[in-house]
Structure formats: structure tokens, C-alpha cells
Amino acid sequence: MSEMNDNIAQNTQLYHVDLGARAYDIHIEPGCLTNIGQAMADLFPAPSRCMIISNTTIAPLYLHRVKTSLEQAGWQVSECILADGERYKTIQSFGLIMDALMQAKLSRNEPVIALGGGVVGDMTGFAASCYRRGIPFIQVPTTVLAQVDSSVGGKTAINHPHGKNMIGAFYQPRLVWIDPQVLNTLDIREIRAGIAEAIKYGLIRDAELFSWMQQNITAALALNASVLSRLIHTSCRHKAEVVVADETEQGMRALLNLGHTFGHAIESMTHYESYLHGEAVAIGTLMAARLSEQLKYAPAGTEKIIHDCYLAAGLPTSIPDFSADAWLDAMGHDKKNIGSRIRYILLHNIGDAFLAEDVSPDAIRALIGSYI
């Protein structure tokens, strides 16, 4: 670990997501969880009421710390604690948040704070986007996945039983407040799943990041502070760049969905119970890589390189056993409409993803068939 990396681990890093009227900062600083009250004072000069939304895993660990910081800064804090897990990212949980907001009588200028991983962040953001047609919200991500990906960029949503993230909004947070130290209490499985999303940026647009990840997987899994720090910084920089270029996914932002069409299908077909989001995306990325090879977009061996990296990260690499029809249905192909085409993100190479508009259901059948 070089001295430079040590400094990165110690110091504050700021990224500005320049979206005009919706611009905001990503603040990365070890230990910053205890300073959230002060940060909120900068955003809202007259502290009033706010609500922390978290889950039953994170709240016992960090709610008190965040709440104390806010109260010391003059905030009147209420809370809404939800069940933990992707299978609770439902319209029912959304209703519970609305009930809590109504009961706390939060007004249009009073913020909610998402304290948790991707599920908490996505649901809180969507709730914030529609309560009184929009109130401010702050992301305080507590998992690798949320710190490197989902807390930045304003994609908020809940799941529908038949499709992941089908109900949501583009709604930007007012601040993303990242404390890498909270990762120390994270389950190793959550760490592996988050690392998968960081590897994703390498595969899509940064071959150098991918080879750095290959070399540093073990250190990342061991929560080496400087490796984690660089992983978070680099990911946030990529995410911020892409979001500024294409906030509502009219074009290049779609590339960030590498592995997600297959990954969402895996999550939906297994009822959000068997795989973490990052795990499903890892399997989905391997499928996208194999499809890229089969369609002659990527050189032979591309899938193998990614597969080895995921193995080193301890991620699952076997695809679950469903019929081709089940896959097509879960991915939104209309079986009655022979000509239906779904957009897939494929690879020309490591570090070079692209949007393929012309993948036919037959190509998907052939892909699924190749696993049998």
C-alpha cells in the first residue's frame, strides 16, 4: 500500500454531480457518519423536521449515531425502519413509508435520509419523489453496492412482482454522504456483491480499472482501506460522469445496465429471495459476455476472463435453471409478437460495452441452450 493510497484513505474526497438545478455533491470520508448533522445544516439553513428511513439490520448499528448528529444540529428526527432485503422492495413497503411520512406530517421542504443499502436508497428516493409530489432526500449508503453505484444518479424504484424496478422515478438526491468505515460491519456476501458492481465499471468503460481489480480482489475482500477507498472513488467518478452525460437514460447511461437484463430476470424468477442484486448482475454479466462471443462481437475467451475474476471475488457464476420461455418472459419479450426485440448491453471487449438493439429471441434461446 503506497503512501499516496494511504492519504486517499484518510482524506475527504468530493465529487460534484453537475446537473444544473439538480446538482449535488458526493462526499466520501472515513468516519463522516457522525458529521451528517453539520452537512445537513449547510443544505438546510433552518433545521426543522426530518425522517431517517432504514432497515432492521442497519438501524441497530448506525441509527443512533446518525440521529444524535442530527439532533445536535437542531433537527427533530423521526424514523421509519423497514424489513431488510430485496424481497421487501415492494409497493407494501412504499405504503409503510407513506404512512410514516403522513404521521410525521413532514412538509414539502423537510428531508428524508436513506440510511442503508440499495434497497433502502431506492425505496426512500422513490417515496421522496412522490410524497407531496417531491421532498428533498439524502443518500447515506452503507453497503459497497450502494456506495459505488446505486446511491448516485437518481434512479429510484420499487419492484413489481413481475419485474424489478418497474415502478419508480428519476429523482436526484440533494447529497450523497459516504462513510467507507461502515463497511467494516458488512457481511462478506454483501461485500462480494458490491465488488461485482465496481468490476462492472471496468468492463463497461475502463479496462485499466478491471486489471487493477483483478490484482486487488483479495485486498478488497479483506476490506483494505486504501483499496476500498480507490474502488469507491473511481466508481463514483464513473457514475457521476455517465449520469451528467445522460441523466434519464436516453443513451449512454443504458451501458451501466450491463448484466442487468439477465440479472433482473434472475431476481424476478427467484422472487428476490435467492440472490443479492450484485450476485444476479454478476451471473447476468457472464451471460452477456457469452452472448457477445456467440454473436461474434467479442473475442473468444472474454467470458473466461470475467469468470475467473468473479471466482476470485467469491461470486456465484452458475446460471439458475429455467426454460428459455421463462427467461424470455421475465425479460419482457412478448411471446405473441415474433418480431419483439429487447435491448441488451453487450461487449466488444473488456472495457468496451455497447447497446445492441437487434438481439432476437432466437439468439437468447441459443444462449440458454448453450448452458445445458
Next chain:
Amino acid sequence: MSEMNDNIAQNTQLYHVDLGARAYDIHIEPGCLTNIGQAMADLFPAPSRCMIISNTTIAPLYLHRVKTSLEQAGWQVSECILADGERYKTIQSFGLIMDALMQAKLSRNEPVIALGGGVVGDMTGFAASCYRRGIPFIQVPTTVLAQVDSSVGGKTAINHPHGKNMIGAFYQPRLVWIDPQVLNTLDIREIRAGIAEAIKYGLIRDAELFSWMQQNITAALALNASVLSRLIHTSCRHKAEVVVADETEQGMRALLNLGHTFGHAIESMTHYESYLHGEAVAIGTLMAARLSEQLKYAPAGTEKIIHDCYLAAGLPTSIPDFSADAWLDAMGHDKKNIGSRIRYILLHNIGDAFLAEDVSPDAIRALIGSYI
């Protein structure tokens, strides 16, 4: 009825709501329901799938006509028919729309069409704003209220059991398609309630419109084509002007909420079962007028003038019997917080509304007390 008014009744009228990237037209034309397919072809050069969302009252009358027009223009049409009434403007109905959209596998560029009154329009717009984080939607309003007010401006929402329109989005339609002839099948109570919203524009910003309404109430209730036409045109013009000036209600758009703070409380306290929205707003407007007099903003007699106009329109004018605490609670005053202030729209005079930030709970208690 002058010849000029006859012409207005016969002819097409267009208003353009100039919101930049979110700009759209309001098209008013008797009989235009049968041309919706053609209008959609202008917006979407390659017709594909769409969904009509309507209710059990409107669908038997007009669904076939709209569907036929769309199918003739090459659209593949699915439908989602909801129960009729404000009490169904719920998260449950919202869930039913999502189920229908998922089942029809509508993609991100395929539109939904709201065929109905304010409830259908508000729910459809909100569903369109969040299904796949936003798909296009078209307003085809079939009540006076929806034609003069709610179909224009992009305020979409569902109700929470404890508060009207508490869950929603600012999300503009791609087109508002108004056929005044459909009002002929409308219940007289619905007509009266819609006229109340038109009178509202007079009270807020157009004293001349108010006196014209006073003189033409009987003709409007009898569905005189030229009177209705002028009423719709003038209301749409006012609504479009205000929305362009202040799309997300940072300032002047709030004036359109005259009578709504009290009106929403009435609807919520009576569980959306006793009053139509326009009826509740009429009563709420009388309360706002009395409060304006009590606080010395408006000259004595202001309430009486409005009261007489509503009586002529056959609107309810008595306030329902609830305790002052129940009123304050329903209007969002925090009883634990002595200093809480709610914003009310009050009148300096007929045609001159303003936003009062400093109305105390005690002023509301005195107002409620004055009715006993």
C-alpha cells in the same frame, strides 16, 4: 347567444402549453373523441401498443368510440377499467394499473390514455410518471372539472387515507384532447361541481369572468353549447398561463388552490364519500372568503356574493360539522407545535387572490367557531 359564441362552440380551439421540452397542446373541439387515433398518429409516428385507462361509468359510454378510432389508426389497444369515484383514488387502484401495464408489457415509449374525469386523469398520470420511470400519457377528460382544470398542468396524484393527493408527481401529459360533447351524458351534480372550479378562476384572477359566470349559470347548467365552450376555453387559458409561469408550484400556481386547503380537509374527513371534489372546494372557498373578511383582507360582503353565485349553481354551501381540532389535524397543523403555520389562499377581493403565510391555528379556531 351571439353568432360569435356559436362559432366558438363549433370550431376547434388550440392552446399551447409552452413548457419547453415538456410542451403540449390543449385541443378543444366538439366531437373530437372520434379523431383521437389521428391525433395520436401525429405524436407517435409508428403506432404500436397503448392502454386506455377509464372507469366503470365512462367506459360503457365512450371506450368503444375511442378504441375504434385508435385501432383504425393502427394501434394495438389494451384497457384497464377501474371503479368510479374519488374513494377509489388509492394506492390499491394504482397497484391495479401497474398490474395491467406489466401484463400488457408496455414499453417505455408506449402511451397510456386517461379517459375519464379528474380521478382517472390524476391516477393515470401518476401511474404513467412511474411505470418504467415514465411513459407518455394523453388526457381525454370527460367531466367539466377535468376539462376546465385537472387535465391541464401535470399535477398527478393518488390520495392517502389521511390526506388528499399526498402521493403524486409533477408529470405533464403529451396532449390534452377535449370533446365538450361528452358532457351531455354527465350527471347534473358533476356539472355543478365542475362549474365551481371554473368560478374559481374568476375569483382568483378574473373578476370579469366571475360576473359573466353569475349571468350565465343557468345556461351553463342547461349545457348551452356556447356558454360551456367559453367556460372551457377561458378556464384552459387561465390554467395554461399559470402553469407556464410556475410549473411546480413554487409561487403563483399555489393561488389555484383557493378553497383547497379546507376542501381537501372536507374530503379527507368524510372519507371521500360524501362530496365531489368541486363541491368540497366550493365550501372551502366560502370558508376562505369568510376568513379573508375576518382577517380584514377582504371587504365585508365578499363571502355573500360568492355564496349567492354557488346557490344559483346548486352547489352545497354548508360546512360539515367537525371540531376545530379535527379541522386543524386534517389540514396538517401539528398540534404539538404551537407555532405551526399553514399556507392559505385568501382574497383581497373578487378576482384578486393571494397567498397568506401567517394564518395561525387560533384564526382557524375562530373561523370554525363562527359557524356554530
